[in-house]
Amino acid sequence: MPDRLRDDMREARRSSRMVWASFAREAGFGEAYLRNVENGNRSVTEQVAAAYDRVLDTGGRFVSALASPSRCTPGATWNPSETMAALTELVKGSSVDRRGFLSAGAALSVSAGSWASALAGDGEHERVRDQPDGRTLVAHIDDRLAHLRRLDDELGSGEVYQLARGELSLIVRLITSGNYDTSTRTHLHSMASEAARQVAWAAFDQGRPGIAQRFFDGALRASAEGNDRISGAYALSFAAIQCYSTPGQAGQAVSLLETACDQVKRNATPRMRAMLAARTARALSVTGDRKECARQLLVARQALDHGPHEDDPKTLYWVDHGEIEMIAGSAALRLGDPAEALRRFEAGLAASYRGDEEYPRSHAIYLARAAEAHLAMHDLDASVETARHAARCLGVVDSARSATELSGLREKLAVHTAHSGVREFLQDG
Template sequence: MSEQLHRTISLDELGWPEDGLEVAPASAGLDLPWSSAGALQAAEVVNESGEMMHRRMFITLLGSALTSPAHEWLIAQSPQDIASTTGRPLSGKVVDHLDAVTASLRRMDDHLGSGQTLGLVRQHLSTVVGVLRGRSYSDSIGRRLHATAGELLRLAGWLSFDGGHHIQAQRFWIAGLYQANAAGDRGLGANILGFMSCQAKDLGQLRQAVTLAETARASYPATSPRVATILDLRAAEAYANNRSVTDTRRALDNAFGRFTDSRPEHGDPDWSYWINEAQAHAQAGYCFVKLGDWPRARDHLRTALRLQGNEYTREGALRNALLATTYVQQEQPELDKALALGDQAVQTLTGQVTSARCIKHVRNLVGSLAPYQRTSAVRRFFQDAKDLIAM
């Protein structure tokens, strides 16, 4: 509030007591060694319900609090041997089963959204952490387990972010970076930084968003075209929010160029499955919306919707809301087209998928339609969307 209003907001103005209130960064309790033991402790710390979130603590999420964990991960040395001799031996087949559940949870999120999936992800994470803590395994299996935990923490952070819980998301992602380091998995860590960049731009931390996106790109050896595409698109989004047209277009050109080289022999990780042609066009459309280039935005978003088919997903709702916005904001608004797309977004978000992030875009659409509220069709849309955007 102090940053937005350009003046200091005191605790007294908010009706909060001055005494005993702790102020800490989102990384509080996560200043741990970059070792397998530190990674395991980080996962346990963030997955404990309500830890560090009691009512007497206010956790900040600004400036260097967003980027310092990225720098620490970038320079940290991956541990040389993370084998464990505790408990009964663990076979690779068990890790295969754990990864299969993780893959299922990722795809469940696509259709149900954050509200109905996060609890399941946290339960599965507890299982993986328990295996890491209580079983014996070789170095290679240990790294696979840490990679699984890291992907679950990445997914938990994404679900928290999608639900509007930014501090919780940040803590999951920081813990995920510890797992990526223990696993020696640069792609996983870079992907987490990409999501942190996405969060930073949503929080209005545009400089930090660019820093995180470029750190992700610089840290990844580009062995998987799909992963490299994801990182280029994150950079494009960061630059678009920063109104840097040249950098946005360059990043988008890189992304689409890499995507055409997604041959199976590259060994793309399973978590990169979501980046397909439809998603690449959707993210490009988002970038051009941010740049105010309505024709280019519309071309990409139309392509994304055509390629996705008739699925009622969170991303489909987002694409409809963004495309509707282009019809409102263009020089000669086409309200009928905008309202038809807005109706589809509201329908999906009301009865199919839970996503605070997508609801925010519907709320933005409602705001852009405000000058036309004397029109009966616009008033009807406002009424239909009222309960949704009040969430």
């Protein structure tokens, strides 16, 4: 590892004026260990770089440098030709997932930093000659992307992956044709961002993190080219789920969400702020930061109390008090408070969370967690009943992520086979 990275990390820590003991405690590592890292006696790992980024609020700078020291320069920007080349390669490239969870997470931090730098640029884009507008065509594509979002909610990601990839291919072809006016082309870039996000999310949901990372990167590139901060922040909020679902990467998830919040702070609606705050809380629950997690959940609830806004992005139809409480329940369970988790899950249902009808994939996950909370409270009857409900939701869903959640619950229940209900549930498969 180049000495320059260590020097930069040391300089940033010193500039923060944090004493060693406080810094090490916030970073989650021993003081002696971090001193050895800075002195070159220990390697700079991805987890250490992410801790420095998080505590020093560097926007992922050190993880970016670690992931690709030869070519990732903090502040480097993308340009239109590179963006179109990247998007074209995505739709024509291989579907082989060559990245592991850890390398994909580091690359996401690189993409987030580049996205923020691109948006901070002078805003000049390639000029497009005046052409007839394509509003009707754009409306049709918007409708199809909205349909795919609902399809993902109700049936899972299995079919959505290929369908969204097809939509992205069409949008890229329309952009490169040069047949539309500037306004339409800008809108096409925003839709390319959403289509790439859908592909990325479907890939992650199917257990393919490397493919997900590449399409999340494409979503950020397209949003920067269209100067659409909202679509990029939305993509980052899903990339954050990939990170906090990967061991050792919750700190990166927090950094991604901080980048998203920073870029939309001037134009985010209350609903957008609520979504970002709730997902930040969930990431913080994985890091173990109970106090800040609670604060972010309060921010989310208060933002939603402002009600809907005429400028709410169409993609945020699912953000309501029920969803926020389900996220709060997941966070409480992760923080080791099953009683609070059950209270939050119950509050979500009381807020008319439409899981069974509209969001069975997500509901299967939340129900599996509720069943785990009942198990932690030694209520096997309630745990089995809730687990059966989760299995019914999963029965109509193609989602490796949801299936993994339920499999984990089955493993926890397996030590209680003396209970007839548990035994029957496990035998039913």
